[in-house]
Amino acid sequence: MSVDRRQFFTIGAGAAAGAMLPFDARAATKGPTRHVQQQDGGYATVPLEKDSWTLGVVQSRVIAVDAENPAKKRRENVQHMCDLIDYASGFSGKKDLLFFHEFPITGYNYKWTLSDARKVAIEIPGEETEILAKKAREHGSWLVFGSYVRDPDWPESLLSITTIMNDKGEIVDKHWKARNIKGVFFGFELFTTTIYDVLDRYVEMYGVDAVVPVTRTPLGNICTSSIQREPEYFRAMAMKGAEVVLRTASGGFTPLDIQATSMYNQIYTAIANNAASPNNGLYFEDAGGGGSAVYDPSGELMSKADTAFETLVAARIPIKDFRTRHRQPIVHSELVLPVYEAYRSKYPPSLFSAYQPQDINDSGRYLKDKSRWK
Structure with missing residues (x-):
């Protein structure tokens, strides 16, 4: 029986415990049709490699790739x-895991059409991930980074994907x-295809467990996200066993939102925001930049970038000690489930x-009359 990337990391401590398979070696079969989740306060894991490890949050600039000549600037961004x-x-x-923001490879330009953005986007695996894999092996560091992505299974879509790469340069999850x-912008909407935008087909292809993915690694259970102010989603991650949540921001975020993720769920949370970004043509270089940070499971600040310059925010994660006492968050779900269902x-x-x-304008026109609220 073949085991796909989602199944492998959701099996937990069992036949697959401690093993690591390169992304290309895993079959593309559908993942679990139910959420892999315990009901006794515990959660699935794989054995740890280290008692503690160092997280480095890389606050780096955003430089948009030229859609007419994307390869050159992509290479420059990856080299940076x-x-x-x-x-x-x-x-x-040494940092055991280095975490970048949402667009370190492609950058972002609001003028891009879908066609432009797909030219700019990378494929995974591809030339860019191979370069980064070499660097991961050189330093023995895990890498987590976002990018616009083209996927042959989604030939008409632009995806925003956060990749998790291990210290051997293997892509272990996306x-x-x-x-x-x-409904918050004036006259336009984003056109990136997200899980929610194609939820039925996504579940059909990857299984319902992939909607809230938890990647179980020898460094701990890692979740990533590039969304803001969605506490229910991060709560769901914690219920499924998230231990470290790596969140990206693009042009700003609310620190309280990040802090609350840790405090309410008793987990480690990091935010990687972009640094000051030159030559964007729309606003001052430092607008929305800076503030990358790490919070501990009590919601206390561990480390923070006090500047909008490119910098590193580092924190030590005592994962073995944390795991000995950590459980799922305590939620009296029976009180609120009827409200959520309605x-x-x-x-x-x-x-x-x-x-x-x-x-973005076409997306604004399309979504203009799609609201269910009056």
Whole structure:
């Protein structure tokens, strides 16, 4: 029986415990049709390699790739990532995991159409991930980074994916962005395809367990996310066994939202925001930049970037000691489940299954009359 990447990391301590398989070696079969989740306060894990490890949050710039000549600038951006990986492992010592923001490879440009953005996007695996894999092996560091991505299984879509790469340079998981905000911009909407935008097909292809993915690694149970102000989603991660949640921001975030993720769920949470970003053509270089941070399971700040410059935020994660006492968050779900079951979100899921918008204005037109709220 073949085991896909989601199944492998959700089996827990069992036949697959402690093993690590490269992404290309795993079959593309559908994942679990139910959430892999215990009901006794515990959660699935694989054995730890280390009692504690050092997390490095890389606050780096955002430089948009030229859609007419994407390969050159992508290479430059990846080389800049490699330089920062070297710096992070320099005088301050090795970092076991280095965490970048959402767009260190492609950057972002609001003028891009879907066609432009797909030209700019990378494939996973691909040239860019191979370069980063070499650097991961050189320093013996795990890498977590976001990017716009093209996927042959989604030939009309632009994906925003956070990749988890181990210290051997193997891609062990890819997390889709869970949802985009809708109804908050004036006359336009985002056109990235998220899990929520194609929820029915996503579940059909990957299984329901992949909707809230938990990657069980020898460093601990890692979750990633590029969404903000969605406490229920992070609570669900914690219920499924998240121990370290790595969150990215693009152009700013609310520190309280990050702190609350740790405090309410008793887990480690890091936020990687972009640094000051030059030549963007829309705003001052430091607008929305800076503030990358790490919080401990009580919600206390462990480390923070006090500048918008490119910098490193580091914190030590005592994962073995943490795991001996950590349990799922205590939630009196029976009190609120009837309310959740009766609730309907403003926009229904799977809207992009019917039509894929071609740019931000087209997306605004398409979604204009799709709200379920009056």
